[in-house]
Ligand code: ADP
């Protein structure tokens with residue numbers, strides 16, 4: 093272990109004697125490590141150690157304040173319901189001086205969590221039942237936060253799901269074209285421009301009060317929920333960095349975007365990519381089982397549309413990042429962001445052709 097990492101590990105109140113550290117998980121934003129310790133019982137214990145991406149999160153102190161408030165609130169709710177507060181939400185490990193994060197000499201911000209054991213994050217859906225359970229987990233998460241005092245939350249990424257702004261950011265990247273890539277993605281740009289009118293739909297509904305502002309997760313990707321190895325239930329919603337005021341539509345839509353796809357988010361062969369309607373059905377069943385009583389008619393009527401909108405928005409973000417030279421999302425190969433954008437646009441087109449079916453499914457489960 094290099095002395096740099098050694099120094100960072102020493103800053104946190106981990107139990108036991110350090111054994112080793114390894115890179116962990118597949119998030120696109122933060123740097124995640126598992127750190128292993130030997131304890132007196134000789135049973136190794138591991139923790140999650142993360143370097144917060146300050147290119148994405150300009151105020152890591154505010155991110156950690158949100159995480160602290162939200163996890164404390166959730167722990168009380170989980171305990172009240174007879175659950176396990178150490179397993180059903182994140183538990184930050186404090187630094188030696190009792191802080192939620194450590195700032196190192198280079199100005200990097202580190203934080204740590206207990207490791208949720210006997211559970212796993214999935215990168216693809218392995219059975220329809222799994223996606224039903226993921227839907228339930230995110231629905232339950234929204235319910236538990238329904239009475240969270242929203243004024244305690246910072247906007248960790250302002251206008252995060254403002255699709256109109258995302259569209260404008262894309263136009264700005266096309267105009268600046270710093271890597272001279274715009275000419276090679278004319279079809280993708282055209283695809284987005286044809287859908288400009290879609291971008292403001294949910295924002296307008298929020299303005300009109302037909303869709304409510306709620307405390308939501310805002311990044312409801314499949315690998316942001318931990319699945320219990322024994323029961324197969326969605327045991328713990330993680331990656332709480334973007335929990336802030338949002339819409340139920342964002343959480344529903346973003347889950348469908350990732351989990352109902354037939355292929356990986358960066359699949360280069362888009363002929364393999366489509367939206368699996370049976371997986372859409374499963375997720376909708378799980379999510380609405382938890383939240384259908386609290387949703388407005390305006391929300392129910394736009395759930396299917398939101399799956400398309402969140403997919404379009406994410407595609408716009410990947411394309412923008414590709415044009416800007418891959419500065420935001422982690423990449424492991426050239427053109428990965430372009431491949432990601434293309435899969436999203438293929439999904440959007442597929443959802444457009446299935447929109448009637450998707451709406452019928454939503455209304456069936458909403459009316460149960
Ligand atoms: P990112 O913002 O980069 O997506 P995440 O907080 O989602 O970072 O963490 C990345 C991955 O690390 C997750 O997808 C999950 O596999 C793993 N992970 C994060 N927190 C925990 C935890 N407390 N216990 C076990 N695994 C975790």
Ligand code: GN1
Nearest residue numbers: 118119120121311313316331334406
């Ligand atoms: C990022 O952090 P991660 O990998 O869970 C991104 C999401 C995107 C997603 C696309 C803070 O999620 O908004 O939808 O990648 N998170 C942030 O896979 O920008």
Ligand code: MG
Nearest residue numbers: 119315316331
């Ligand atoms: Mg994540």
